[in-house]
Amino acid sequence: MDLERIEKAVREILLAVGEDPEREGLQETPNRVARMYAEIFSGLKSDPKQHLKIFHEEGEHDELVFVRDIPLYSVCEHHLLPFIGKCHIAYIPRDGKIIGLSKFARIVDCFARRPQVQERLTAQIADFIEENLNPRGVAVFIEAEHLCMTMRGARAAGALTQTSALRGCMRTEAKTRNEVMLLLAK
Numbered sequence: 601m602d603l604e605r606i607e608k609a610v611r612e613i614l615l616a617v618g619e620d621p622e623r624e625g626l627q628e629t630p631n632r633v634a635r636m637y638a639e640i641f642s643g644l645k646s647d648p649k650q651h652l653k654i655f656h657e658e659g660e661h662d663e664l665v666f667v668r669d670i671p672l673y674s675v676c677e678h679h680l681l682p683f684i685g686k687c688h689i690a691y692i693p694r695d696g697k698i699i700g701l702s703k704f705a706r707i708v709d710c711f712a713r714r715p716q717v718q719e720r721l722t723a724q725i726a727d728f729i730e731e732n733l734n735p736r737g738v739a740v741f742i743e744a745e746h747l748c749m750t751m752r753g754a755r756a757a758g759a760l761t762q763t764s765a766l767r768g769c770m771r772t773e774a775k776t777r778n779e780v781m782l783l784l785a786k
């Protein structure tokens with residue numbers, strides 16, 4: 601990431617809003633913001649495949665695995681303001697092919713740390729798990745508050761956006777989907 605370029609741009613923004621980038625409190629701000637962008641957009645250059653340490657579980661575990669309340673911090677690509685919430689992931693492995701539970705949080709983080717829209721983020725996580733684990737089914741749910749909708753614009757404080765992406769048997773089998781929905785509602 602080109603930190604110097606971000607620094608210059610932030611300085612320009614400060615000037616454009618009528619601030620003095622030389623005053624004491626703002627002197628280090630362009631550099632801080634550049635480092636912040638490198639952190640919150642680090643997903644642009646990290647490959648989620650690094651988190652795919654696959655285990656083959658003896659006994660072919662093919663029951664539902666549900667990881668809920670994974671913290672989610674992303675940035676909406678329309679306003680570059682945060683959207684913050686939780687991600688829940690349910691999947692049914694195929695042929696005992698599973699990954700460590702913490703890897704779901706790492707995968708979520710990798711896709712979240714990019715300029716995003718919530719729908720695409722939800723689909724990307726589901727597609728990644730489907731393509732790489734080949735599970736019988738996977739469901740990804742995200743609920744988030746978009747600061748662009750609450751601290752500005754519509755100022756709809758408290759509005760929560762929920763999105764889902766269902767793949768495989770989560771989409772095709774009503775019984776499985778209902779089981780997941782029940783867990784989700786808990």
Ligand SMILES: Nc1nc2c(ncn2[C@@H]2O[C@H](COP(=O)(O)OP(=O)(O)OP(=O)(O)O)[C@@H](O)[C@H]2O)c(=O)[nH]1
Nearest residue numbers: 676677678679716717718719746748749752753754
């Ligand atoms: N579908 C979707 N929309 C989003 C997301 N994040 C932000 N938005 C919306 O993106 C839209 C951008 O709308 P525009 O009309 O181009 O921009 P704007 O004039 O700033 O719109 P307002 O936010 O309504 O003031 C807004 O309605 C936002 O609420 C997201 O993750 N998904």
Ligand SMILES: [Zn+2]
Nearest residue numbers: 676678679748
């Ligand atoms: Zn926005």
